[in-house]
Amino acid sequence: MKTFAKIIALAALAGISQAAMAAPAAKPAAAAPAASASAGVNGVAVANLDAVVANSLAFKKAQADREVTYKAQLDAAKSKEAALNAQIKPIVDKFQKDRAAPGANVNALAAAAQQQVQQIQEQGKAEIEKIVEPVRLSDAYVLEQIMDKRAAAVQSAMSKAGVTLLLNPEAILAATNAYNLNQQILTELNTSLPSVQIVPPAGWQPREAREAAAQQQQAPANESR
Incomplete structure (x- = not known):
């Protein structure tokens, strides 16, 4: 759940207060100007994908809706x-x-x-x-819906900007805004997913929990072979 934790941190989720999530902690996606049609040099660009998610319309709307639904x-x-x-x-x-x-x-x-x-x-x-367990599940449900669309948004933005290599800013010592693909990815994500459901279905569990349960079910079968 590293990605989940990073996005929550970027959204400034503190303890039980969902209002803190609205803090503009994820500045790169919001502040970065649009890159040129051909990003960087030889199709190289950088993007903070967790910041993109934290600044997406779907994520922000879910925060506001959650304040009402889970008041x-x-x-x-x-x-x-x-x-x-x-x-x-x-x-x-x-x-x-x-x-x-x-x-x-x-x-x-x-x-x-x-x-x-x-x-x-x-x-x-x-x-x-x-x-607050229902609120935590709502957090995870919202993020999973957004993450499911993020990869396609990244590919679309890269294709339109002529980017063939996308790097994490943490791996870069220095770069100009011309290399930043955050805004293009954010635009693609907002277009494809302007909003999400915030109330998970009955019995829903985060993907990590579902995968762990599946592995536990497979373990006895593997041992019996």
Whole structure:
């Protein structure tokens, strides 16, 4: 799920807040001007494909729609997070007070406070993850639909720009915007997939989970041979 994680990071998804995903973290696709008809030299260009996905119409629309469709879950998770913070605050306040007392064993007080806080956080994290599980599945469902169209968008943009070799920006020390194919790919992707479904079918699992389940089913058959 490396690609999934990178796209989510580019979209600035932080904890339970889907609103943070709208932050313009993926600047390359949005800021890069259109490359010339023949990109770069000898058909070479660069593109940040994860940034393209994060800036696509389908991805951004899904973020906005998710705020409405999953509002109950998101609100419940935020409320739970606030309740956890309310539980933790008295522990922190008590530690601050106790450490100021003459002869206080600060290390022991800190260890005790940390243990209490950690227990609350671990329990709360599990509860929040359960609350937002439908949202996580929606994230994965949206990305899978977009990723299924991305390869075709890349090929179409490369063909139109006369590009025969497309490189990842991470592998490039320096390049001008003339080599950047982000906008062309983004245009192709937006044309072919302006929107996606955000609610997965009942029982749907991400491709990685489906593949893992398939491998587990095949393992007993292979062992019996």
